[in-house]
Structure formats: C-alpha cells, structure tokens
Amino acid sequence: MSLACGSSCLKYLLFITNFIFFLIGLGTVGLGVWALVDDDKILILTEVGDAGNFDVVSLIRTGALVLIASGGLAVLIGFLGCCGAVKENNCLLFAYCAVMVAILFVQIAAVVIAAIFQNKVTDDLKAFLKSRLSAQYEGSIKTNDPFSLGLDVAQIQFDCCGIDNYMDFLSATRWQDRKNASTIIPLTCCNFINKDVYYTDYHSLDLEDPSCQNSPTDQNSNFRKGCWNAILEYANDKAIYIIAVGVAIGVVEVLCVVVAACLILAIRKTNEESS
Structure with a gap:
C-alpha cells in the first residue's frame, strides 16, 4: 500500500x-x-x-x-x-x-x-497557613520544623513577613513563648546585607540594622509586607510563561x-x- x-x-x-x-x-x-x-x-x-x-x-x-x-x-x-x-x-x-x-x-x-x-481554594489555603503559623511557627533560624523553615525561606526569598503582615505573629504561640519581651518580628522578616548565604551558611547572615527585630521600620524590615500577596504577585508575573507553555x-x-x-x-x- x-x-x-x-x-x-x-x-x-x-x-x-x-x-x-x-x-x-x-x-x-x-x-x-x-x-x-x-x-x-x-x-x-x-x-x-x-x-x-x-x-x-x-x-x-x-x-x-x-x-x-x-x-x-x-x-x-x-x-x-x-x-x-x-x-x-x-x-x-x-x-x-x-x-x-x-x-x-x-x-x-x-x-x-x-x-x-x-x-475557595485560595481562601482555604490562606486560612490553613495562618492556622499553621499560629500553632507551629518557632521563629528560630535553626529550626527543625518543616513549616517554620518553609515560612522562613519564603520570608527571606520574597522579602516579606507573615501571611498578611507581622501582626500574624502575635498569635504564634511557640514563637511568643521563646522570644524576648522586646522582640516584635522574627529575624527572617528583617533586611539582610547578604541574604543569599541563608541557604548555605545562615550563621553568616548580616542584618542591615541590628535593632530590626525590636524596632522594625519600612527601611530595615519587611514587617508590613505579607508573604501571601508577595508570592501571588510573583506567581502572576510568571503566569504568562506557564500559560504560554x-x-x-x-x-x-x-x-x-x-x-x-x-x-x-x-x-x-x-x-x-x-x-
């Protein structure tokens, strides 16, 4: 044929x-x-x-x-x-x-x-993340807890703090129990001179302002910028490539x-x- x-x-x-x-x-x-x-x-x-x-x-x-x-x-x-x-x-x-x-x-x-x-999925996911933050977040840069580590990585990578903002940490029971009375935000909410070393040697991290955790401002930290919106913004920027593929x-x-x-x-x- x-x-x-x-x-x-x-x-x-x-x-x-x-x-x-x-x-x-x-x-x-x-x-x-x-x-x-x-x-x-x-x-x-x-x-x-x-x-x-x-x-x-x-x-x-x-x-x-x-x-x-x-x-x-x-x-x-x-x-x-x-x-x-x-x-x-x-x-x-x-x-x-x-x-x-x-x-x-x-x-x-x-x-x-x-x-x-x-x-519905995004609303449920956001509520789930906030509940996990309240129940699990430890705020220690040497944490062994997967959720705490994941949130710290997100806060470093996306220059953000909490799910909505730093107020989320007021209900973080583990972190509240461990932190100093004067500490307002976790370390990873601060701005670093060399944040990239976090992935290889977090002991070498240098803060732009050593007083950041006790006196956060828009200049020395990301305490008003939530990770939820930061990640959504990043995803929306990349969405065109995903859609094209x-x-x-x-x-x-x-x-x-x-x-x-x-x-x-x-x-x-x-x-x-x-x-």
Whole structure:
C-alpha cells in the first residue's frame, strides 16, 4: 500500500513527533527508576545542609514514581503514534487518537475546575497557613520544623513577613513563648546585607540594622509586607510563561490528533482504492 505524497508527509511528521515523545518518555522513566533504586545516591542528598532533618528520601521516591508514571504515559503515546504511522495501522492510530483526546479532556477539565474553585481554594489555603503559623511557627533560624523553615525561606526569598503582615505573629504561640519581651518580628522578616548565604551558611547572615527585630521600620524590615500577596504577585508575573507553555502543549496535542485523523482517512481511502 502506497500513500499519496501529502499523506506520506503526514505519516513521517507524526512519526517524528511521537518518536520525540517516546524518547522523552524513556528518559523520564529512566530518571525515575534511577532515583527510585539508587538508595546510596539518595542518602547522600540527605547529608547536604539541613536536609537530614526532613524525610528527603520519601520525597524523592514520591517524585520518582511521578516521573515513572508520566514518562510511561509519554512512552505509550509515542509508541502508538510511531507504530501506527510506520505500520499505517488504523487500529493503533485510533488508539493513539483516543489517548490524546482523553488527555486533552482531562487537561480542559482541570483548567475549568481550577477556575471555578480558585477563590475557595485560595481562601482555604490562606486560612490553613495562618492556622499553621499560629500553632507551629518557632521563629528560630535553626529550626527543625518543616513549616517554620518553609515560612522562613519564603520570608527571606520574597522579602516579606507573615501571611498578611507581622501582626500574624502575635498569635504564634511557640514563637511568643521563646522570644524576648522586646522582640516584635522574627529575624527572617528583617533586611539582610547578604541574604543569599541563608541557604548555605545562615550563621553568616548580616542584618542591615541590628535593632530590626525590636524596632522594625519600612527601611530595615519587611514587617508590613505579607508573604501571601508577595508570592501571588510573583506567581502572576510568571503566569504568562506557564500559560504560554500550556497553550503550546495543547496546540501540539490537537495538531497530533488532527494529523493522525487525516492519516487514518488517507489509509482508509488507499485501502478502498487498492481493493
């Protein structure tokens, strides 16, 4: 069976596109399997910095399983697309179209659900973070508590203080019990001369103003700037790139389905003409 020139071009276009999917999938699965089975390498990671205070192994293994699952899906898509195109097999191409359409529907549904429940999710998340701050935040730069460490990292990275502002720490029971009576804000709400060293050697941090914790101002601290709005602002600035990538992926998926459908029709027409 010989396809027309235009149909042959579609065939090779579909093959090349899905061969790339296949290779990416294999690489992703390989990376996931390596992270899952090479315990020695994973254990080395737990010795870096303060990582030993957290269950890094479980986190990496969970990520490895996600990589294997997503890579396996890419391998399946690539296999169906490549074999369907090379073999000019309508059954494989139908299966390929079905999988791609299913993925498109799931992606569209996820976007719709996210849009519908966005306000509720963000409100609930904000309330959850404030409750965790009240119950867990310790305010010690040497903390072993994951939430406290995470908030400190956010306050350093985004130049912010608390969820809404420094007033959130008035209800932080652990921090209130441990701090000095004159201390108003945690250390990580202050401005630093060299904040980047926090990630490698927090002992070397230098405050712009040593009196910051007791006498916070807009010049020596971020005590009025909440992390919630700071992170939302950062996310909104980056949203255009995320949307662009998502749209590009969606366009490629739609084009793959259209090309596969056109190839199915071309194969069927060729079969009818040769019979």
